[in-house]
Amino acid sequence: MFERILRRMQADIRDGAYTLSYHARIEMEDDAFTVYDLEWGMLSGTIVERQRDRVTREATYRIRGIALDEREMEIIAKRNATGHLVIITVYEL
Secondary structure (H helix, E strand, O other): OOHHHHHHHHHHHHHOOEEEOHHHHHHHHHOOOOHHHHHHHHHHOEEEEEEEOOOOOOEEEEEEEEOOOOOEEEEEEEEOOOOOEEEEEEEEO
């Protein structure tokens, strides 16, 4: 259903064209995930849900993937106003 959106996000990940929020960095550290885990999780993942912010109407996406050590993870990502990929948070399932 969201294959085109996921492919574009994955291309941005491959190109290093994304930004990690401060919150994502803290959550990754708490769960002992590295940037490599995040990238592998995005590349191996699938979009399981699109959510809409009630105020801004921005779409965010829940991506479920696998870290390098095979732990299940979820990544919440969106495009900002300029179309740049932003990783909002990352956590272990």
